Amino acid sequence: MKIVAVAACTTGIAHTYMAQEAIEQECKKRGYDYKVETQGGMGIENELEEDDIASADAVILAVAIGIEGEERFEEKEEEGKVITIDPSVVIKNPAEIIDQAEKL
Amino acid sequence: MFTKEIVNVSDQQFQDKREVISYLADLADKAGKITDKKSYVEAVLKREEVVSTAIGYSVAIPHGESDAVKDTFVACLKLNHPLQWDEEQVNLIFMIGVPLASRNAEHLRILAMLSRHLIKADFRQQLQDAKTSEAFYDCISVLEEE
Numbered sequence: 001m002k003i004v005a006v007a008a009c010t011t012g013i014a015h016t017y018m019a020q021e022a023i024e025q026e027c028k029k030r031g032y033d034y035k036v037e038t039q040g041g042m043g044i045e046n047e048l049e050e051d052d053i054a055s056a057d058a059v060i061l062a063v064a065i066g067i068e069g070e071e072r073f074e075e076k077e078e079e080g081k082v083i084t085i086d087p088s089v090v091i092k093n094p095a096e097i098i099d100q101a102e103k104l
Numbered sequence: 105m106f107t108k109e110i111v112n113v114s115d116q117q118f119q120d121k122r123e124v125i126s127y128l129a130d131l132a133d134k135a136g137k138i139t140d141k142k143s144y145v146e147a148v149l150k151r152e153e154v155v156s157t158a159i160g161y162s163v164a165i166p167h168g169e170s171d172a173v174k175d176t177f178v179a180c181l182k183l184n185h186p187l188q189w190d191e192e193q194v195n196l197i198f199m200i201g202v203p204l205a206s207r208n209a210e211h212l213r214i215l216a217m218l219s220r221h222l223i224k225a226d227f228r229q230q231l232q233d234a235k236t237s238e239a240f241y242d243c244i245s246v247l248e249e250e
Contacts, residue, residue: 010154013200013212014165017219025223041202041212064155091223092160 002033003101004052005060008067009087012040019062019087026094039067048072058101062087080104105214106248109135110179111241113234117185124187125149125166128179128199137201140172144201147172158192162232163222167200176211177201178218182231182240196231198222217247 005023009015020036027034037048050072053059059076061067061084076082081104083097090097110131118124125148133141147168151157158164179199186195200215221227227243234240 011151011167011169011202013167013169013202013215014157014219015159017216018159018223021220021223038216040216041207042209042216086155088155088159 001030001058001102002056003027003058003060003098004034004048004056005036005062006039006048006067007036007087007090008039008063008065010064012042015064015087015091016040018091022091022094023060023062023098026098030098032098039063044068057081058083058104060085060090060097060101062090062097064088105176105211106178106180106241106245107135107137108237108241110137110177111237111244112180113182113184113237113240115184118183118187121152121164121166121187121189122149124181124183124197125152125199128166128181128197132177132179132199132201135177137175137177138170138172139174140170144168144170144172146170148199156190156192158189158194159222160192161222161228162186162192162194163196163198163228164189164192164194165198165200165219165222167202169202169204171204173201173203175201176203176208176215178215178244180240180244182234196222196228214248217250218244221247 007019147170
């Protein structure tokens with residue numbers, strides 16, 4: 001199982017990085033491959049490359065705002081492999097969101 | 105960024121989040137971190153209106169970007185009596201102030217690190233185990249050295 005994600009919140013100060021950590025921890029616990037891009041106060045970090053996205057089984061967009069490079073996920077969107085949720089939801093309950101991603 | 109005077113363990117019984125935010129803004133004001141308490145508090149409350157900053161795990165992270173902030177700061181409070189913060193019971197509060205005009209990359213990096221740490225159960229346990237303001241400060245201030 002490979003999960004890629006983007007985390008971004010309104011101010012880019014806190015929720016972005018909490019969501020990143022929450023997703024990474026949960027994936028690590030399950031022994032999944034993962035990569036989480038952040039778009040926050042420090043700009044884009046850990047940017048997802050085309051290969052990363054193409055090889056992913058599921059995409060989680062934990063975003064409260066419009067993000068840069070949303071078009072990268074169009075193909076996955078068409079395949080029904082994208083979950084879009086508010087960062088605060090994944091922070092509170094990462095296990096549930098990863099369960100959902102697993103079932104896509 | 106983490107200053108002893110604004111890192112506290114408190115026995116005080118707060119009624120609601122406004123009271124806590126105002127209390128922490130007072131501390132930040134006294135520590136010389138903000139120039140205009142009223143406008144900073146307004147920025148924080150405005151952010152709360154968008155969506156509650158109670159993130160679960162007994163933690164809330166109210167924050168505001170404002171011209172009234174002189175220096176990036178995190179006011180840290182552990183309550184011995186938990187408080188109802190919107191949908192959540194909260195006893196760890198980290199109130200963040202970031203100057204609107206001059207975002208400092210190093211400060212943002214430390215804030216990101218604090219955020220990531222708060223998701224870790226063992227870090228939260230350390231914070232919950234800290235009984236005194238000194239012990240609480242010691243747990244948090246290590247982040248600045250990492």
